[in-house]
Amino acid sequence: MSPRAGALLMGALLAAYLVLVGWRAVQFVATGDPVAIGIGIALIVLPVLGAWALWRELDFGIRSQRIVRRLEAEQDAPLDLGLATRASGRADRAAADAAFDGFRRAVEAAPGSWRDWLRLGLAYDAAGDRRRARGAIREAIRLERADPPASP
Missing domain, CATH: 1.25.40.10 (Tetratricopeptide repeat domain)
Known part of the structure; x- marks a missing residue:
């Protein structure tokens, strides 16, 4: 699986999780019980933080890929740092x-x-x-x- 596909899969799974947790939070708040309301509020705040973190990571990935592609286009060649690589292709x-x-x-x-x-x-x-x-x-x-x- 490519890193991009993995990121998209994780993003989709996190989005589904956020929806389910958000729905459960609404159910907790609707009970009227003070402890359940507190849990419900926490369950609302945590998905918002999770969505923010997901956005930051995806934005970083998109922007970093864009500037790598820009540099490769300027050089008219794939970006090469001139580092020796292992058989796997990863840098030594x-x-x-x-x-x-x-x-x-x-x-x-x-x-x-x-x-x-x-x-x-x-x-x-x-x-x-x-x-x-x-x-x-x-x-x-x-x-x-x-x-x-x-x-x-």
Whole structure:
């Protein structure tokens, strides 16, 4: 299953869950019992938080894919960080760690370049540091918004 299909499946399952929990929350509130009303309110708040979190994740995925495609189109080739890969196609962690300093220096030299931030985020991801990868890619998304693509 592709990551996109997995995300869509999880999104659909979460949406179904949110609807069912929301319906149960309404039933709790309708009882009139103070404890049940409290549970019902909590069940209303939690699905709203879940929907917000789902939206943030899907938005991040859509925007990050868009800027990767934009960079690939600018390069007229698939994005290649030049990292050695394993037989599975995943980047070799040791190679990613070794190449990381070059990506970090590129960002320090041009902190306003969304392209360098994106490459840094992908290098973090290849090295297995998901938290920093997401932070760098979020910064790339923020910077890319201020740099609209040139019209053909």
